[in-house]
Amino acid sequence: MDSGGGSRLQEAENYFTQGQKICYGDSTHPCYMIAYFQDLSRRVGFQEARQGCEMEGGVLLSLESEAEQKLIESMLQNLTKSGPGISDGDFWIGLWRSGEGQTTSSACPDLYKWTDGSNSIFRNWYTDEPSCGSEACVVMYHQPTANPGLGGPYLYQWNDDRCNMKHNFICKYKPDDILEKELGDKVDSHYEVQATVPTGKPHDSSKTEGHFPVVVTETGGLIPNLIYVVIPTIPLLLLILVAFGTCCFQMLNRSKGRTKTSPDQSTLWISKYPRKESSMELL
Numbered sequence: 001m002d003s004g005g006g007s008r009l010q011e012a013e014n015y016f017t018q019g020q021k022i023c024y025g026d027s028t029h030p031c032y033m034i035a036y037f038q039d040l041s042r043r044v045g046f047q048e049a050r051q052g053c054e055m056e057g058g059v060l061l062s063l064e065s066e067a068e069q070k071l072i073e074s075m076l077q078n079l080t081k082s083g084p085g086i087s088d089g090d091f092w093i094g095l096w097r098s099g100e101g102q103t104t105s106s107a108c109p110d111l112y113k114w115t116d117g118s119n120s121i122f123r124n125w126y127t128d129e130p131s132c133g134s135e136a137c138v139v140m141y142h143q144p145t146a147n148p149g150l151g152g153p154y155l156y157q158w159n160d161d162r163c164n165m166k167h168n169f170i171c172k173y174k175p176d177d178i179l180e181k182e183l184g185d186k187v188d189s190h191y192e193v194q195a196t197v198p199t200g201k202p203h204d205s206s207k208t209e210g211h212f213p214v215v216v217t218e219t220g221g222l223i224p225n226l227i228y229v230v231i232p233t234i235p236l237l238l239l240i241l242v243a244f245g246t247c248c249f250q251m252l253n254r255s256k257g258r259t260k261t262s263p264d265q266s267t268l269w270i271s272k273y274p275r276k277e278s279s280m281e282l283l
Contacts, residue, residue: 029175032072033053033170033171035052035168036079037168040089040166044092044166044167045163045164046096046137046165049169053171056173057173058171058173059115060092060116060170061140061170062093064122069124090142090167091139091140092168094118094172096115096137096138097112109130126141127151130160134162136160136163140157140170141155
């Protein structure tokens with residue numbers, strides 16, 4: 001990888017240290033993270049995007065169904081609305097084929113595979129795509145300002161592109177991977193949370209989205225948070241208990257001392273008030 005590619009990968013990694021996963025539904029559904037860069041110089045190639053997702057315990061986005069496709073579309077719509085303005089920029093997804101030099105053929109579309117090993121046969125190609133040839137990696141169109149083509153606006157359909165082109169990307173985190181990454185992030189000293197999309201509902205709740213109920217959550221759970229709050233306070237609690245016990249012991253000793261009468265005090269009346277019989281004997 002060249003130095004420029006390395007710096008872009010580092011920028012992608014820095015983005016993730018401040019990013020937030022967006023989760024929908026219960027723990028059986030995956031979470032997502034959108035890496036969206038308005039600065040064109042910060043966008044990355046396909047392999048850099050793939051490595052960026054894998055460094056965070058995820059994979060480049062695979063799409064299992066039309067319902068999941070619509071879910072991602074709603075996330076991108078929200079992202080566009082929440083930003084400083086409409087900006088074109090396609091997104092790498094995890095679909096590709098090996099052998100960039102292959103020529104166009106009728107069998108070419110069947111050569112595309114998901115990088116995470118998914119067997120999903122769902123496809124959402126733009127009209128006349130894939131064009132194959134030297135284009136072996138797949139993006140999801142996001143060009144809201146472009147004039148429509150034969151297949152309509154260049155929005156959310158798929159297109160094959162050269163793998164060294166620079167784009168945004170989308171990561172996907174399977175339910176099992178989410179818990180592992182949570183535990184790892186909690187001990188990471190530079191773990192921060194900064195939403196990549198609005199923290200409210202990411203799309204219009206009046207629109208149905210298949211079997212995905214719309215619930216946006218942070219990846220941190222209540223129980224892990226309590227554990228990492230309570231454990232550091234244990235030494236302080238022990239110190240307080242020791243100090244309290246020491247004070248109680250000293251107060252108990254002082255109280256016992258006050259209840260005992262000294263020998264001098266018990267015989268003091270003898271010396272102050274001598275008996276009269278002694279004076280009579282002296283006579």
